[in-house]
Amino acid sequence: MAQTSHPFIPNSSDQLRNSMLRVIGIGSLDELYSDIPLEVRLNRPLKVDGFASEQEVRSSIEQLFKENKSGSDYNSFLGAGIYNHYIPAAVKAIVSRTEFQTSYTPYQAEISQGLLQSLFEFESMIRDLTAVDAVNSSLYDGSTALGEAARMAVRATGKYKVIVPRNLHPDKLSVLRNYTEPVGIRLEAFGYDEETGGPDLNDLQSRLDRETAAVYCEVPSFFGTLDADVVRIPSLCHEKGALSIIGFDPISLGGLKPPGEYGADIVVAEGQSISSEMNFGGPGLGIIGCRGENLLRQIPGRLIGMTTTINGTDKAFSMVLQTREQHIRRERATSNICTNEALLGIGAAAYLSLLGPKGLHDLFESILVKTRYAIKRLQELPKASVPRFETQHYQEFVVAFKRAPGITSKINRRLLLAGMHGGKSLVGDFPELGESSLLCVTEINTGEAIDRFSGLMTKLLRGSR
């Protein structure tokens, strides 16, 4: 109890408390807890520091974060699932509107039209970009979106095998295992071409059978390759009664063919790059969409629809097909998801509205150019193959070092000393590639920064044995 209240807790002063206790008709706060058995009560204060002023809290966090070297401090070539893109100030202004930011899931649609219309617009834009029929209002992140997509395919087909590319982000594979193994879904991996990095269609076809629920493939691939053969996978799937799940990169759709146009049945993506900063990898924005009525019945999470008021006078928006969801269907729901990543969906709607057709296309092209530029600049690296795969790339590419084991981490350590983050090492997860790392270039990386990087890389590789 206190003379004065805590800033967040208006009724925590003695005086107010006592007057409220009188209304309740009890003498002390303890009486409100009297039904709790003594054995389970905590009879000591928590060992938690605090009760600090706002200024103190702020400076203590700033002090801690001083020890972080951010992408603004360093020249960074890290990607592999989370990307450093420029997020327009207008996007930040919109997602900072506390009417959006602090509200709950729009259960009371009539007073939540802003949220609902924004999310409807998000769903519509992603749908148009991917050329599928429907997109939901978000899942946790790209990896859980893949997990949900695999389960969706299994429910829709009644089959229990899902085939994924060998070159999949290891985190994604681990998440996918956790979303599939408990219900008896078997995962198989199909290989990539050693030279081009593209899907090994022979290997895929040898695995793709009538027991297969779905095949997953990504454009660009985890290695950043643009593989023309991917467009043949959906029809190979359909011949066997399987579904095709395509993972896409939202910005790349500024110039790449929408997966729906080459037959994808389910599309998934990580949408961080079109909605928010990297934030150390979270929150993400899980995107999922699908084609056809059969899959729509199986889609997880919230779907926003456009309708009218009962009196028919106004256009209105609300959550639809809720009987798929856990709050109604409980153990027979299509997923357990409740809280999602809606605010990032609004961010994405704002981002895509701002960039528009020309902006998204230009950004795609800018990244394409910079990727080619970086590859050209690094091509002359001694004793390295850049890019490791002979094909077209977007945003990312693999560099393989023809050196003794340990060189990848050695180089990354040296780069760090010079204020640069090298690529993600692929050594542990893709031993078949030997010493290698995955480099990423976005519109953030200037030509000059790329030059400095390639200059140092050349020096390091020359100097090392």
Added chain:
Amino acid sequence: MYHQATWDEPLIIEKSQAGKRGHIPTGPSDIERKIAGDLGSAVPMALRRNGLPPLPEVSEPEVIRHFVRLSQENYSPDLGIYPLGSCTMKYNPKSAELAVSTHKLEKLHPEQDESTVQGMLAMLFRLDKILAEITGMSRMSLQPAAGAHGEYLGCLIIRSYHRSRGELEKRTEMIVPDSSHGTNPASAAMAGFKVMVVPSNSEGMVDLEELKKLAGPNTAGLMITNPNTLGIFEKNILEIAKVVHQAGGLLYYDGANFNPLLGKVRPGDMGFDIVHLNLHKTFATPHGGGGPGAGPVGVTKELERYLPIPLIGFDGKKYFYDYNVPDTVGKIRAFHGNIGILVRAYAYITSLGAEGLKTVAETAVLNTNYILSRILASGTYDLPFARARKHEFVLSAKKLYDSTGVRAMDLAKRMLDKGVHAPTTYFPQIVDEALMVEVPETESLADLDQLVEALLGVYREAQTNPELVKDAPHYASVRRIDDVKASHPKTLTLHWNNPTLLENRKVSNEEISSQESKSRLTSPPSR
């Protein structure tokens, strides 16, 4: 009098005009272009988009006005009381927003070398310790993105535990109370468990005798929240834990209702083996209109070996990623968690400390009981089950419905006219015409009184002028929405690419029906 903004705002695609744009991305320099060479073959033919992507063409001021207008058509806790039961809709302190708006967080990449993220790792390490202390658990995973995601992780850990004992084959059943939140049975089913429902007794608590009948050699665990969704503390919790443990199962704590117990009771001391917290409820992080949230999971010492990787370790000098988790379940999401939410929660906890956290709990319970006392004194709504409530209570408007035909949903809609958010309706399913009220500690006495007036006001109006209530809301951005039409196979509209709808701002039933043949998405979900 309250009246929500109505802008009649068109869809952003309707504002589109050829040639406009709202942002210019940075292009490559001439040198970069030159060295990159001709782009003619930069993308394989088969993967090239035909033309430009179909997006709206709007300028920056138009985009801002569009979304700011829409934001004004959205009620939020920054505008007023939000007594949505089970959701703990607190005010979200603004200091936490400042904590996350720094490039030292925004521009951190999750694959950076440990040495460059020592501040970040230090905070996550501390948060693990703090949340473990608050819950009475041994160690936390900060990975889960939400409560339900934590539940799913919990179910995976329960599977791993039974597998390690060679019992997974037979331990196929997960028990949940009939008052449980939908995510509990949904999470258990997703993890391959058969859901067994234990009924509540006449006091609104788990029926111990029924639980004893259900618990046995096939029991994998019990998922339960305490206080339960009626706001009643399960006083037999130690007995419940004993029954489940003796049967060989594990006890899972759904932390969505933890707010009233902060600093007073810890799940670990109640016998729980696994716990999730909803940071977007108890720890005051904003809910984002549906997300992101965060659902850290804590476990006992014995279960630490199953936690997702990596954990954060500290060797006395440096913080590091700890992959030394012998039987880890692996990962349940990419990277390390919803960091932005975790940082806000850390800021929140620091501003309260042990004393403040306890004050949070006590004041939430005080506020809730203040409202409940005033409602009960009015002789209007019924309160099924026992009187003692913690952070929330569930009223029944069944009597009113029987006499006036006004439903709980109508009352909720009419409350919107009074400048407050409505309570949760029709949950938990064991109460007829349920209105579930939760008022967190951040509400002032004036807010509480306004809520009481709204609850009693709509009750009186239902008796005197039922049509007014059935027709509500009258002062929201739009009148009552046609949810049947919204989900009906003939009128379901999941995207804006629907010419008739765009041409006619006011849409009639006939017009929507005429879309039937054009729309591909016409079937309702199977039952």
